[in-house]
Amino acid sequence: MSGLLRSRGTAWILIAAALALPFAAHAAEFPYLVRVGGIVGLFMLLGLGLNFTLGYVGLFDLGFIAFYAIGAYTTSIAMKAHVPAPAAILLAIAVTVFARLLLGISILRLRGDYLAVVTMGFGEIARLTINNMDWLTNGPKGMQVRPWRPLAFLAKDPNVQFYLLIVAAVLAGVAATRRLEDSRVGRAWVAIREDEVAARLSGIPVREYKLLAFTLSAVFAGLAGSLFALWEQFVTPESFVFWESVLVVSIVVLGGMGSISGVLLGALILAGVPPLMQATLSAEWINYRYLFFGLILVLVTLFRPQGLLPSSRREAELTS
């Protein structure tokens, strides 16, 4: 099963399916599907980012959405200052990474539940700060973002344009994550999760590697936030509430901590199903989605704690 998932063939089929989605949506006269696909893609990016800390290193982070917000707002502010969009994306990533680095330096000596509480607090502080810095963020009224049309040569519909851009970002994210996973750096992270003392006494500078994973995760959050702002052309603090952080944690836990394919599946289910049901059934039950997330998490923890698609360790050739 996991061998199948790691094979190149499966990867190409999934990529083809992702690229075929706009055509399917067009054929089915259901353009909303492309928007859902884009949202799922953004949450895949967030999940891949959180997977560095929660998945590989085992750091419980309940405020990840704050960095999505920092990415989105940095982009919005840069766009307002007439920075070209690609530069705004890069700037957003840089600012997000820097913010994450500063937070990491100050809180990474905490462990487990304590870290969870502090990151949760940071998430709320970030949102409230954005909410109250009217002069910069326009507060609760939100910010308009200057329109930007990426990949205009590929599609006319901006939703399709952003969808394709997000797919590309997810592919790049998966490739980068997988490469790091199969390296000395990835092994060091997992070793820290498995046994911090043994990792330290195997020669790994634990503090630095935790900080590295914590900081790198912000590349994904910043990128996702930036694409979100450019796509929606509007950001408000409302989009970055605590529950969104919970959603990202749920994605990683449901899929399988430290498992790339698990994170992708988790995002597909938790970020994809609710908007689809909202569109096809009634708008009302979306209010109950966290009830279902809670139920799913409890069930997964009880019956499949390793997640739906747990990570498999690399098999080496031993016979030579």
Next chain:
Amino acid sequence: MTRAKALLEVKDLAQHFGGLKAVDQVNLTISEGEIVSVIGPNGAGKTTFFNVLTGVYPGSRGEIVFDGQPIRGLPSHEIVARGVARTFQNIRLFPDMTALENVMVGRHTRTVQFLLGPLLRTRAFLEEEAAIEARAKELLEIVGLKALGNDLARNLPYGAQRKLEIARALASDPKLLILDEPTAGMNPTESQDLVALVRKVRVLGVTVLLIEHQMRVVMDISDRVFVFDYGVKIAEGTPREVVSNPRVIEAYLGKEAA
């Protein structure tokens, strides 16, 4: 016996926890190529001594000179990089990694590839990865676990887990290997096996310092023995000298026996 070069010199080392002198006034020297055992009753400070040597505790006083350099108070990973590796009394592997990966992690201090190498899959990165894997396989073979390389560490039998810990420690190319009760919980056959492995390790040019409770193993394997009691080194010498030392008998069996 002509003395080889001193590899480890411990001078007046102490580790206090509040009023408790877990390790106090310890002076000792270990020469290159020796196999040295530390024995003593439970609570004598043996593991604490190892923890200070490997940077788990900072030490309260004194000096540790390893290979000519002071190392007391350095972070553990730095001490590993200088050439001290260890195993644990309660096995501490990375349970959800394969046996081979456990050993590959141990290679950390001897490798350099960082973010860009793996991200761009540079030639230097691929070569280093291949070298890490080759060395890890070699070490698995030395400890006799090559066939189990793809098994998760958690699924290995107890004796194999002990050996895997040694392989992981050896992966850092240590000059000094510290083993904390390597035969704990082993039956006589497994212990014999481990003694053979420790000898093999010495042949590879590694000095070995171990805590050991099984006297048969201690007598069999050690060039010299240090005896600890209440945090203080009470005796040292060859295994024969040590077992006939009245202070040692007293520590183990009480005053009357001595």
